[in-house]
Amino acid sequence: MEKSKFVIEGGNPLRGEVRVGGAKNSVLKLMAASLLTPEECLIHNAPRITDVEIMVEVLRQLGVEVTWEGSSLMINPGEFPSREAPYQLVRRMRASIIVLGPLVARWGEASVAIPGGCNIGSRKIDMHLKGLAELGAEISTEHGYVHARAPRLKGTHIILDFPSVGATENLVMAAMGAEGTTVIENAAREPEIQDLAAYLVSMGAEIGGAGSPVIEINGPCELHGTEHSVIGDRIEAGTLAVAAAVSGGEVSILGIDPGHLGLPLEKLREVGVEVEEGEDRLLVRAGEEYASVDLATLPFPGFPTDLQPQMMVLQSVARGTSVITENVFESRFMFVDELNRMGCDISIEGHHAIVRGVGALSGAEVCAPDLRAGAALVLAGLVAEGETHLLDVYHVDRGYEHLETKLSGLGAAITRVGAVEEKVLPQV
Numbered sequence: 001m002e003k004s005k006f007v008i009e010g011g012n013p014l015r016g017e018v019r020v021g022g023a024k025n026s027v028l029k030l031m032a033a034s035l036l037t038p039e040e041c042l043i044h045n046a047p048r049i050t051d052v053e054i055m056v057e058v059l060r061q062l063g064v065e066v067t068w069e070g071s072s073l074m075i076n077p078g079e080f081p082s083r084e085a086p087y088q089l090v091r092r093m094r095a096s097i098i099v100l101g102p103l104v105a106r107w108g109e110a111s112v113a114i115p116g117g118c119n120i121g122s123r124k125i126d127m128h129l130k131g132l133a134e135l136g137a138e139i140s141t142e143h144g145y146v147h148a149r150a151p152r153l154k155g156t157h158i159i160l161d162f163p164s165v166g167a168t169e170n171l172v173m174a175a176m177g178a179e180g181t182t183v184i185e186n187a188a189r190e191p192e193i194q195d196l197a198a199y200l201v202s203m204g205a206e207i208g209g210a211g212s213p214v215i216e217i218n219g220p221c222e223l224h225g226t227e228h229s230v231i232g233d234r235i236e237a238g239t240l241a242v243a244a245a246v247s248g249g250e251v252s253i254l255g256i257d258p259g260h261l262g263l264p265l266e267k268l269r270e271v272g273v274e275v276e277e278g279e280d281r282l283l284v285r286a287g288e289e290y291a292s293v294d295l296a297t298l299p300f301p302g303f304p305t306d307l308q309p310q311m312m313v314l315q316s317v318a319r320g321t322s323v324i325t326e327n328v329f330e331s332r333f334m335f336v337d338e339l340n341r342m343g344c345d346i347s348i349e350g351h352h353a354i355v356r357g358v359g360a361l362s363g364a365e366v367c368a369p370d371l372r373a374g375a376a377l378v379l380a381g382l383v384a385e386g387e388t389h390l391l392d393v394y395h396v397d398r399g400y401e402h403l404e405t406k407l408s409g410l411g412a413a414i415t416r417v418g419a420v421e422e423k424v425l426p427q428v
């Protein structure tokens with residue numbers, strides 16, 4: 001079978017209307033949270049992307065019944081028998097570690113394979129484990145697995161070293177099984193955390209403060225089944241906004257809360273892109289020319305690291321030089337060499353990228369090293385002169401539902417050659 005790739009002919013301004021799917025980084029956690037009840041949970045607006053399919057596998061491996069109905073996921077946990085997330089699934093998606101908290105809360109025990117490194121750096125889970133231990137779980141690591149045992153979890157005061165998204169979510173879910181009050185300080189504030197809290201509240205949980213740095217949970221929570229619609233994917237929306245801007249077009253992006261994109265929209269405006277915000281939509285209109293603007297990634301409400309590669313493409317076609325600082329992941333500049341092969345002029349100094357605007361890019365054969373870098377290379381292909389062949393698009397399929405269909409619906413000349421691949425490498 002020929003490997004899947006995108007062939008992009010640059011130079012077409014994007015125009016029209018496009019709808020984003022449900023947020024990848026939310027739906028994965030809602031699926032894990034469903035393990036906290038024996039009752040049926042219905043999750044609407046679930047994107048059909050590889051990462052969600054892997055989480056479906058993780059749940060089925062635990063013995064949970066999961067079925068798709070259109071874009072809704074029906075999850076029926078019942079008294080599922082397994083307590084283990086095996087390496088063959090966790091290596092395909094690091095986010096599988098998120099079942100640890102719910103398993104411990106529900107059954108008092110869990111074995112989850114330790115995720116390895118990934119293409120954007122080594123990603124530790126020390127804060128997840130420290131917090132679980134503080135809640136009273138006994139943690140051991142053996143043969144590549146984390147084993148957690150907790151006949152009883154007890155509410156406590158946890159202070160995270162860093163507002164880690166995954167650690168906050170794992171600990172919020174573990175606290176569902178803890179007796180008394182759990183307070184998590186320096187918690188992550190991402191919109192996906194708020195969506196998880198809303199989901200848990202709809203299941204009967206008592207949670208306050210989600211979206212602020214201090215989250216409080218009163219447990220133990222007897223949770224019941226629920227029905228919930230996933231928030232729109234702010235990273236997909238941001239990617240499409242940059243696509244409209246670099247291609248010189250005008251695009252309405254539907255299904256997104258603009259409040260989830262505060263700083264990225266601010267940065268787009270500073271660069272010279274026109275952005276209008278509606279209740280659940282954005283209108284993005286390209287500017288005549290773009291200015292260079294510095295940015296630094298930080299936990300929400302800071303600039304999202306998941307939009308850093310896309311902004312680098314926009315800065316490459318701006319006038320002047322900008323500095324992009326990556327503070328969240330250690331190796332998130334791996335795609336820069338690929339962009340330079342397309343005519344960009346970017347140099348790396350530690351965790352800073354110095355981006356010199358070059359005006360025009362030129363199409364080339366390039367390789368997607370990870371999900372968001374893959375999306376950035378698609379954007380570069382849209383603005384480049386000539387043809388770009390993007391290889392390893394299975395990375396892009398992990399987080400974008402038919403990105404090529406959405407872009408070609410807006411007028412881009414992009415086609416997929418070869419079938420969607422089964423193979424998924426260990427990743428973000």
Ligand code: UD1
Nearest residue numbers: 025095122123124125126127128164165166167306328329
């Ligand atoms: C989530 C998102 C990812 C996003 C990231 C930051 C999902 C599935 N993925 O990843 O798309 O880029 O948030 O917004 O939701 N760290 C530790 N120890 C820990 C936990 C984290 O050192 O125990 C470090 C990581 O190595 C990384 C930083 O903290 O450098 C941020 O990680 P975290 O916020 O946990 O990101 P994820 O939840 O993995």
